[in-house]
Amino acid sequence: MRKLWGGRFESQTDALIEKLNNSLVFDSRLWRQDIAGSVAHATMLGDCGIIAKDEAMQIVAGLQSLRDDLEAETETLPPDAEDVHTAVEGLLRERIGAVAGKLHTARSRNDQVATDTRLYLREQCDEISQSLHNFQTMLTELAEREMETILPGYTHLQHAQPILLSHHLLAYFWMIERDRERLTDLRRRVNRLPLGAGAMAGTGFPIDRQRVAEALGFESVLPNSLDAVSDRDYLIEFLSFASITMMHFSRLAEEIILWNSQEYRFVVLDDRVTTGSSIMPQKKNPDVAELARGKTGRVFGNLMAMLTVMKGLPLAYNKDMQEDKEPLFDTIDTLLLVIPAMELTLSTAVFGRDRMKKATYGDFSTATDLADFLVKQGLPFREAHDVVGTVVRYCVERNLALEDLKGEVFGTLHPLLIGKEKLLSTLLQVQSSIESRNSEGGTASVSVRLQLEKAKAMLL
Amino acid sequence: MRKLWGGRFESQTDALIEKLNNSLVFDSRLWRQDIAGSVAHATMLGDCGIIAKDEAMQIVAGLQSLRDDLEAETETLPPDAEDVHTAVEGLLRERIGAVAGKLHTARSRNDQVATDTRLYLREQCDEISQSLHNFQTMLTELAEREMETILPGYTHLQHAQPILLSHHLLAYFWMIERDRERLTDLRRRVNRLPLGAGAMAGTGFPIDRQRVAEALGFESVLPNSLDAVSDRDYLIEFLSFASITMMHFSRLAEEIILWNSQEYRFVVLDDRVTTGSSIMPQKKNPDVAELARGKTGRVFGNLMAMLTVMKGLPLAYNKDMQEDKEPLFDTIDTLLLVIPAMELTLSTAVFGRDRMKKATYGDFSTATDLADFLVKQGLPFREAHDVVGTVVRYCVERNLALEDLKGEVFGTLHPLLIGKEKLLSTLLQVQSSIESRNSEGGTASVSVRLQLEKAKAMLL
Amino acid sequence: MRKLWGGRFESQTDALIEKLNNSLVFDSRLWRQDIAGSVAHATMLGDCGIIAKDEAMQIVAGLQSLRDDLEAETETLPPDAEDVHTAVEGLLRERIGAVAGKLHTARSRNDQVATDTRLYLREQCDEISQSLHNFQTMLTELAEREMETILPGYTHLQHAQPILLSHHLLAYFWMIERDRERLTDLRRRVNRLPLGAGAMAGTGFPIDRQRVAEALGFESVLPNSLDAVSDRDYLIEFLSFASITMMHFSRLAEEIILWNSQEYRFVVLDDRVTTGSSIMPQKKNPDVAELARGKTGRVFGNLMAMLTVMKGLPLAYNKDMQEDKEPLFDTIDTLLLVIPAMELTLSTAVFGRDRMKKATYGDFSTATDLADFLVKQGLPFREAHDVVGTVVRYCVERNLALEDLKGEVFGTLHPLLIGKEKLLSTLLQVQSSIESRNSEGGTASVSVRLQLEKAKAMLL
C-alpha cells in the first residue's frame, strides 16, 4: 500500500525494515476509534469552513459506511498497510475518491494516534472498572454468606488471631476499591484531547478543538501541542494501576493455591476452573489462580517496558513511542481475562468451613486475648506479654491447647489470674476472641457487618 | 537492647540474623512520626479510659520531652535497638519507668509502623509538591522571558517546525502539573489511618480510631484491619508517581545535555551546576542533568523492587514488607535532590538565542506551511504533500534554503503557486510560520500567551 | 479437542478458563521440536524394550510423516487443542491409531515442554550468534574503510579528545563480542536434557536418558528430576543476555540518531532504512535506530516479567511457568529483527567525513596533549592541568582555537613553553593528537590496526 509520506524518497523501504516499522499488526484494533476520531475531525473541518461542508459530509458518510462494513466484516483492513490510519484512509479513498485526501488537513499521525489510543483506553477503563465492580459484588455476597465461618488469621503465614472469613474476603474488597479509585483518577488524565496539536506545533488552520473534544466526549483539550503528541503518562499510569491490581490478585491467588492444597483443604475448587495432570490422574490443579499469579509478571514487565521506552527521550514525538501499544493492549487483555476468571473461581468455590474452624484449635491464636485481659487488670502491656509467653511455653511443653487450660492452672501462672478461671476459659475460646475484637474495622461480627454495609454502599 | 517479644524464646538471635532483621539503621528517620503517633494513641487511651488519665499524661509528657531532646540532639536513639519503635519505647521507659509499658496497649508494631510511614510520606508529599511548584514557577518565568526566542521544534530529533522556546519550556510545565495532580490523588490514599488494626484483627479495647485520625490529621480510618496492616499500595503508587516524574526530568535532562553540546550550543550552563574533567581542562560537563537522567534508574528500580516484594504475599503482614522503607526513603531523597538541582540548572542557564534562531535557517521546517497553503488553495492534503516533496527535493539538489526560494521558481513547481510569489516568500519565513500556528495549544505567540496565563493560574 | 487429563473430571472447563489456559496460540511454534523430542523418546522406548520395537517404529514413522506434512503445510495443528503437545499427539493418533497413546509412556508434559523449549532456544542461540557475527563482520569492514576518518571523541556528550571513526566503531565490536561470549556460556546451560524427569520424580520405566540426550544433541542430562521440570534459569539468563545486547544497540541507536540530526550531520542514512512524515515532507526519520532504542524497553520488560514469575515459587512445576514462552519468543523475534536492521542501517550509511573532521576544529580537544607535554617536561600532572586551564581560558576569552595559538603566546603562558613553539603547533593539531595515543587500545592508527587484527581474529 502506498505510503503517506513517500514524496521525497527515491528508493523503497527494505522489506525487513517494513516489518520492523509496521504497526498494523497490533494497532488494527484501534479502527473503531480511528474512524470515530476522523468523523469528529471532518465534521469540525466542515463546520469551521476549512473544507467545504459537502466535502465534510462526503467524508463522514464514507467513514460511516466503512465502519458499518468493517463491523459487519464485509470489509477488511488491507494487511499491507503501514498502520491503521493508512489502512482506514486507503479504504476511504476507494469509496469516495480524492476528497478523502482532505481528511488529513490540519492533522498529523502524531496527534491522531494519541487520540485513537486515548479513546480506546477510556473505553477499556470503563470495562475494567465494571469487571472490578462485578468482582467486588461477588465478594460482598460471599462475605454475607460466610459471616459464621471462622478461620485462622495469619501474619508471617503463622496463625495469629482467629477471624471471620467474611472479614478476610473483605480485605480484598478494599484493595480493589482503591484500584477503582486509581482508575477513576487516571481516567481523568486519559480523557484529554491531543487532536489539533498537529505534528507538534499546532496548526494554522482555524480549527476548533473544543468542538472536537465535545463531540468525542473529552473533558478538556491538552494545552500544549508538544506535550500533546509526546505525552505517554496516561498509559504508564494505567500500567501502574494494572500492576498494583495484578499484585492484589497475585496475593489472592497465592491464598487460593494454599487453601486448595492438601495441607489446608480450606477450599474445594470447581471443576470448571481447574485442570488435571497428564500423568497424575488424581490432581486437580488450581490453574486459574496460578495463571493469575504468573500473569502478574507480564504486567510488571509491561510497566517496566514503557518506563524504559520513555526514559531520556527528547521532545517531541519519537518513533520509540510506537512501542506503547503492545504493552497496553496486552495488559488490558490480561486484566479482562484474569478478573472474571478469578471471580468465577471464587464464586464457585466451596469453603471447607469445618476444616477452617478446626485449624484454629490449639494454635494459641487467642494468646493476645489473655494478654489483653491482664492489661485490663492493670498490668502494663509489656509485662502482660511476658506472662503470656510463660503460659504458652507451659502449654507447648505439655502439648496442651490454650483453650483447654484448666482453671486451677491459671492461678499458678500469675497471681492476677487467680479466681478468674471461668471468665478465662470463655475468653480463650476462638468465638469469644473474635467477638471481642469489635473495634472499628475489627473482626467481630458486629464490626464486620458495619464494614459490609460500608462496602455495599461503595458499589451503588 | 531488650526485644519486645523475647518472652517465649530460649536462645538468643544469632548476630548475623540480628543484622538481617535490624531496621533501625533506616527506620530511625521515622522517630518524629513514631512519637507523634504515640502521643495521639496515648491521649486516646486516656480519654477512652483504657489507661488512667494520669498515666496517659505521664506518657505524653515523657514522649514530648523525648522529642524535644532528640530534636535538640541531647538524646540519641540507642543504636542496638531492633527498630525505631523499640528505640523510642526504650528511651521512654528510661524516663518514666514501667508505665511506659502501657503505651503499647491496643496496638501492634504492624499498625504502628504503617501509621508512622504514612505520616512521614504525607509530609514528604507536601514537600515534593512544593518543590515541583517551585520548578513550575521557574518555568513560567523563563517562558515569560523567552517569548521572543525561536528554535527548531523536533520530532525524531529532526527539525520539524519552528517553535518558541517558551512553548517548548511550557511542555514541561504540563508534565509536572500532571505529576502534581497524581501526587494530590495519591496523597488521599496515603492519608488514611491504619492504627487500631492491631496485629491484624482489630482489638477488644474500646478504642476510638476516629479520634486518633482527627488528632493526626488523617481524613479517614482504614475500614478493614487485615488490609490496614498489609496494604502497601500507597507506597507503590508513590513510587509510580516518582518514576513518571523522574522520566519527565530524564527527558529534560537529555535536552539540556544535547543543548549544552558543541553541536547545539543552545545553552551555556552556569559554573555552579557543572564540573570539569581531571584530565581534559577544557570540559564543562552537564553533571546535574546527567545525574538527573541517571538517577531515573534507581527510582524505576525502587518501583520494581516493591512490586516484586508484594507479589504473591498472602495476608496479612509478612516480614518481607519491612523492605518497603529503603526504596521509599531513597526515592524521596532523590526527588528532593534532583528537582531543585534541575531548577537551579535551568534558572541559571543562558540560552543561545542567536544560535537557536540560526539553527532554523535552511532546515525546511516551514515545508508544512507550504503544504497548508496549497490546501487552502483547494488541493487535497495528500496531493499538497506530494508537491512539497518535489519542492524540497528541488532545493536539496540545488543546496537552497526553502526560505530563499525566489518567486519565479514557485510557478514552475506547481500551477497553483503562480502569482503567489510575494505571499509565499513571507509565508516560508520562520517567524511567519510560528505566528501562523495560532490554534489552541499552538506555538504562535498569541497562543503561547494564553497558555502561559493558564499555567500561571494553576500555580495559585 | 479431548484433554489429556480429563478422566476424573465431571464438568467441563469453562470457556473463559479454556482461553486463559490455552497455550497453543503461542507454543505452536514449538511443533518441530516437539516432534523431534518425541522421535528420540519413542526410539529410546523401543530400544530399551519399554514398548515394542515395531510400536516404536510405527510411532516414529507417524511422527515423521506428520512433520513432513506440517512442513509442507498440507496438515495443520488443530486450533482447539490445549497446547502443542496435545495437538501433535492428537494428529499422530489420527494417523496411527491407539498405539499413539504409548508415546507418552515414561514422560510428562512437564519434562516434555522443558525439552521442547530448550531445543528451540538452542537453535535460536545459534541463529542470534550468527546474526551478531554478521554485525561484527560489518563493523570490521567499516573500521577498515574509515581508518582515515576523524571525529570528536565524547565524554558527557562533550568533545573530549579526537579519535578515529574506526576506533569508535570497534568499541561496539567488543560489546557484541562479550554478548556472544555470554551467549556461548548460557548455551551450555540450555543444552542439558530435562526429559526423563517425568512429572517431577523420575520414572520407574527403565529409560536411558543418555541415549536420548545423544540423539537430540544435548551435552548432558539434568541430574535432579525436580530441578529439571522447574528450572527456568536458562531462559532468564537468555533474557539477561538479550537485555544487555539490546542496551548496546540502544547506545548505538542513540548515536545514529544524534549523528543523523541537522546539528551533527555526521551520517546520511539510506532511504531504505528511513521513513518520512505524513505532514512534514522534508523529514527523513531514523526509524530503525529509534525502534531499536525503543524495543530495548520490551526486552527489559520481558526479563522483569520472568524474574517476577519465578519469584517465590515452591517446587516443582507450577502453572505460572507457562508464562515463560511469550517473553522468550518475543525477545528472540526482537533480536532477529533489530540486529540485521541495524546492520543494514550502518552498512548503507554514508559518513559525513568532512563534517566530522571539521567538528574537531576549535573544540580544545587537544588540551590534554598540552598537559601531557608539560608533564613530559617534568611538571607534575596536577600542575600541568592547571596551566592548561589557564591556556584554555585565554583562548576562550579571545575566541581562538587551541590549534591556532601562535608560538610567541606560549611563552607568556608558562616558562616551560618558551622555545617550544614549533613543536607545540604540531602537537596541538588533531591528527598529531590522535597518532600520539598509541598505547594498547588507544586511538592512534597503529593501535587501531592492531585492534582490528585482533577483532578479525575473533571472527574466525
Added chain:
Amino acid sequence: MRKLWGGRFESQTDALIEKLNNSLVFDSRLWRQDIAGSVAHATMLGDCGIIAKDEAMQIVAGLQSLRDDLEAETETLPPDAEDVHTAVEGLLRERIGAVAGKLHTARSRNDQVATDTRLYLREQCDEISQSLHNFQTMLTELAEREMETILPGYTHLQHAQPILLSHHLLAYFWMIERDRERLTDLRRRVNRLPLGAGAMAGTGFPIDRQRVAEALGFESVLPNSLDAVSDRDYLIEFLSFASITMMHFSRLAEEIILWNSQEYRFVVLDDRVTTGSSIMPQKKNPDVAELARGKTGRVFGNLMAMLTVMKGLPLAYNKDMQEDKEPLFDTIDTLLLVIPAMELTLSTAVFGRDRMKKATYGDFSTATDLADFLVKQGLPFREAHDVVGTVVRYCVERNLALEDLKGEVFGTLHPLLIGKEKLLSTLLQVQSSIESRNSEGGTASVSVRLQLEKAKAMLL
C-alpha cells in the same frame, strides 16, 4: 577539599550540587582497591621511565603507608572530598608533597574508577562463590542425613508423587551450582583491565598495560579505550546472576515458610533464626526466610536500575554511570547476608520426619504407579491414565486411601488388575513408589545416592 578539575572554573559549585555529585559517601569502600591500583600504576610509570624511578618509589611508599594507616584506622578519608580518588590522592599529597601530583600521569578518573570497581567486584565474586559453596556443602550434609525421610513431592502445590527429602534438597544444590557456574563465567569478564584507557582515547605516554594487568592479577587488557571506560556489562551481568540467585533463595524461602506453618509443620526452626511478635506471644516467625524472599525485590530492582541507567547512553563515559556503585554494593551486601543466614536457618532446622511421611498417606500420590503398572501390562498410557482416573474417583467417593485398596476391588475396576492384588498392594505403598523411580535423576534412593556423589564431586 580542592577539586582535581577546578582550573578553568570561576565560581564554586553550589552546595546542593556538591551533594548531588558527591560519591565519597558510597565509593569510599573502594579505598583498598584504589590504592592497589595506584601502586601498580606508579610502579609501571617508574619502570617505563614515564616518571623517575625514585619518584615512583616515593609514591608507592606513600601509598603503602597510607594503606596501613587507613587499615589501622589511624588515618581517615577526608569527608569533604568529592570521591575516593580525590580523597586518596589528597592524603598522599599531605604525606609526600607535590610529587603526588605525578601519580595521575597517563590516567583519568574514568579508567581509574572502572579499575577499582573491577578489582572490588572480583574479590566479592570469590567471597560470594565461597558462601554459595558453603551453602551447597550444608545441603549435601543434609541430603546425606535425610536419605530416609519421605515427603510429598508437589506440582501446583498439590501432592504429585512421594519423594525423598534428600532429593528435594538436592534440587537446590543444582540451582546454586548453576549460580556458581554463572559467577565463574562472569568473573572472566570482570577480570579485564581498563586502566590505560585514559579519559577515553588512550594515552601518548609509553605505558605498559600488560605489566599493570599482571601486577593486579587481571587476565587481559580491554582492547578498546572507549569501551574500557564506558563498559558496565560486567556489573549488569553480576546483577543478573544475583537476581537469579536471589530468585532461587526466594523459592527455598517460600518453602521454608510453608513448612514452618501450622498446616505443614514439616520443619521446626531454631530460635536463633526466628523472632517473635510484640503482641502475639505464641508466634515464632520465619523472619530469615521472609527477609530472604523480600530482599529478592531489592536485587531485581538494582538490576532494573542499572539497565535503565545504561539505556541509550552515547559513548563514552557519562556521569550517569556514577550511579553504578550503590546497586552493586547493595547487591553484594544482600547476598553476603542472605546466603549465610539461609545456611544457618536450614542447618539448624529440625525436620518433622513423621509429619512429612504422614502427609503422603491418602494423597493418591502413587496413582501414577498404578498407571505405569497398567502400561507395563500393555495398555497404552492414555488408556491407563483413564483407568486410574476411575480408580481415584472410586476411592474419593468412598473416602479411601489408594494404598488401602483391598485386592478384590482391583479386579472390578479393570480386567488387567485381576489377580494382581498382592503386587498392587505393595506397589501402591509410598516407599515402593519412591524406590521404583530409579531412573537417572529420579527419587529412588539408589538414584539419589548417585546424584549425591555427583554433587559432592562438584564441590572439590
